[in-house]
Amino acid sequence: MNGPTTRIGVPKIRIRGLSKSFGPKRVLDGIDLDVHPGTSTVVIGGSGSGKSVLLRCILGLIEPDAGTIEIDGVDVLAQGRRDQEATRERIGMLFQNGALFDSLPVWENVAFGLLARRKGRRMSRTAARQRAGQVLTQVGLDPSVGNLQPSELSGGMQKRVGLARAIAAQPEILFFDEPTTGLDPIMGAVIDGLIVDCVKRLGSTALAITHDMASATRIGDRAAMLYQGRLVWQGEAASLLHSGNPLVDQFTHGRREGPIGMELRR
Amino acid sequence: MTDPEVAEADRPTLAVRAAAPVSALGRLVLDTVGGAGRLALFALNGLSHLLRPPFYWRNFLSAFFEFAFYSLPVVALTAIFSGMVIALQSYTGFSRFNAQSAIADIVVLSVVRELGPVLAGLMVAGRVGAAMAAEIGTMRVTDQVDALGTLSTNPMKYLVAPRLLAGLLALPLLVVVADILGVMGGFIVSVVKLGFSPAAYVANTFSFVQPMDVIVGLAKAGAFGFLIALMGCYNGYHSRGGAQGVGASTTSAVVAASILILCFDYVLTEMFFSR
Structure with a gap:
């Protein structure tokens, strides 16, 4: 697994040890993730893997149990109400169903x-x-x-x-929650194209979550896979389809047999 | 240990089984107290946003019209027929004691002190409280409430505070109309059907009703309007799980507001009219 800080420079978004449980269920388990300025990172993972919770924690819509989330080196979880509002003015978000x-x-x-x-x-x-x-x-x-x-x-x-x-x-930072869900493949490609154009034109930093592999490779410069609340792989989005990680390989190729399937059958 | 022995060891003891109802009662009490606390904090949070800018006047006016204007027909009809029924029923009872002249007094006091605020409150709870819970609940389950948060807008300030103020101010206005129409209903039945003198009926009405009766009736209406908006917003805001969750929160909003209106009516009557 590649480490979270393989790139040089201060990350735009820096997440360390992020954990969140709902009752006995641990949804996020010590997430470490860096998103560098001007890049697009895509987090992939199956339904219920914690992708949406991760995004909502970063947006301040859910309070994590532990960990830090820094934007430009400032811990947003420790910010007061006014500072949080100021931070949110620098953020744009596309919700799954448009909202x-x-x-x-x-x-x-x-x-x-x-x-x-x-x-x-x-x-x-x-x-x-x-x-x-x-x-x-x-x-x-x-x-x-x-x-x-x-x-x-x-x-x-x-x-x-x-x-x-x-x-x-x-905005300086853009978040995308399942941007192509519910769209036909052509419209999905159109939306992905628009996202890439907008991110480039604004020079924004982007973080998207998706389980659509075509979308992930189109949008992302970097990619990470979330599985059972943990980031099990991080790397270049272009290498998603041949990552060498059995979990990522099974997920990206949509194979029924593999470590994820074995977990599901347990 | 053999299997039957294990099963025997796992079985709850007599003391544990005997304590189960007590435990259930304890849980119920804790849930109720916790729920009341959460509701109170929600109300305080909503009210605190009325004191801090910005204030969303358009949302307030929209909620105010929903309360005061669009509820007017249903409240008016309820009030006028209630006044008519009270006049008829009072006549039936009072004629046995030759006390028919008290009908005007009974009608005006019943309507202004109780029936105006309570019936208007119950009607509006069914209409506006349900709509509020459904609207905010739908916004919650379709991520619109979260979207507000990401657009530098506090959902409590944008959705809840204007509605609370609208409820507080609009229901007293509706009740003024309900009071007038309720008394008018009694007047129509008394004059047209029961043969009362119009001048005497009006004179009796005005001589018996005190300003305090009207003021307390309107204060009750303000409290009921606030409760309707609070229950609509609270249940909608905490909706979960799609259409079924929104439906459940809508039902809860109406039921809870109706019960609270009747409870608070007793408390306020005890405070102001029991002496």
């Missing part, structure tokens, strides 16, 4: 983060609406889509709007 606000039109969904910022950095509604139109264009949607309600959009369009919302404030 668009039903009660707001598309443009307001996209501009939500710009309107919700602290006083002084908050945009006027007119400017935010204009910016929403620009970002919708960037993700391949017509600005007139901004006047629709989220319920009027197809799944692929909702994902694009979710991506537009994530990048609207030009």
